[in-house]
Amino acid sequence: MSFPLTDELDVVVAGVPYGFQGEFSDGRWLTDRHIARIEACSPGIRLEHPSVYDLNDGYLVERKPHAVLVECTGTEASWESLPAILFQSGFRQLLSPELRLVQSCSAGIEQIAGLIPDGVTLCNASGVHAPAIAESVIAAILAQAKLLHQRRIEQRSRNWTQLPARELAGTTMCVLGTGHIGTAIGSLAQALGIHTIGVRRNPLPAEGFDTTVGPDGLDDALSRADYLVIACPLTADTRGLIDADRFAKLPTGAYLVNVSRGAVVDEAAMIDAFETGRLGGGFLDCHVHEPLPDDSPLWDMPGVDISPHDSHASNLLGDRQVDLFCRNLERLIRGEPLINVVDTKAGY
Secondary structure (H helix, E strand, O other): OOOOOOOOOOEOOOOOOOOOOOOOOOOOOOOHHHHHHOOOOOEEEEEEEOOOOHHHHHOOOOOOOOOOOOOOOOOOOHHHHOOOOOOHHHHHHHOOOEEEEEEEEOOOOOHHHHHHOOOOOEOOOOOOOOOHHHHHHHHHHHHHHHHHHHHHHHOOOOOOOOOOOOOOOOOOEEOOOOHHHHHHHHHHHHHHHOEEEEEEEOOOOOOOOOHHHHHHHHHEEEEEEOOEEOOOOOOOOOOOOOOOHHHOOOOOOOEEEOOOOHHHHHHHHHHHHHHHHEEEEEEOOOOOOOOOOOOOOHHHHHOEEEEOOOOOOOOOHHHHHHHHHHHHHHHHHHOOOOOOOOOOOOOO
């Protein structure tokens, strides 16, 4: 559906992007520059930016929107720990026959995929978080290779101790998922001389990877991986994909990174792999239960770095969210194909 420039296009922005680094105490986050950018997409745009707290309490928007930018990430169990997230109840009241575009601020769309009516296009934020996540992954790997945590301990003890650090060049990284995040990770890894193997549904060549394989090549790729990076969507096919059998195929001492969803991994098998030394360390940005329970053994696991699902945090996040939304608004107005359209059946 296209909107001639003479028509009015009602737009709602609701929910603060998870990881946004700016002011949003009143449940609103758009800056004057963001608002001007959105309104510049068409003379007919009428923008409403209600407080997400009001929406979650039942506030009704002034006009049923044609397009919305929303942040509905997380699970219901984790909502209390996520600031300014639009709950499903708040999202439902934005739905109407007029709605044509739902733009998510997250790459994962599990919470709203089943709520999207026929005739409405759901787009995710794939690519918006990729640069920051890739930097976080490489930072964690470098910290482990250069023994930065141990060096900090030695420094605090005033020990002048040389440590056996190693280089990353010549090592092998297996990345599950070759979307925007996976390719950003692969590209940075290649720049450090790491051999990169990408695992994807279709084993066609992909940017950032020396080799790509399909699902049937996963086990062989794992057997060669010094680093296993999980960057694929959580779907019926990937839930529990990395289980005890898969961990057993990794070289002893391999390093695990998960910047996807916790449920892609069998958590019990992962904990066992850490405890037995099959895994030599890890960077876990996502977890089966979020926040990570206080009694989880992962908190005190040697060599494991825990982060609260914020590897994507960036001072540029808000600008990138608005830019992607505006590009899709402009395409909607012109009747052109949208960016990052989600296949709700596939889950991404």
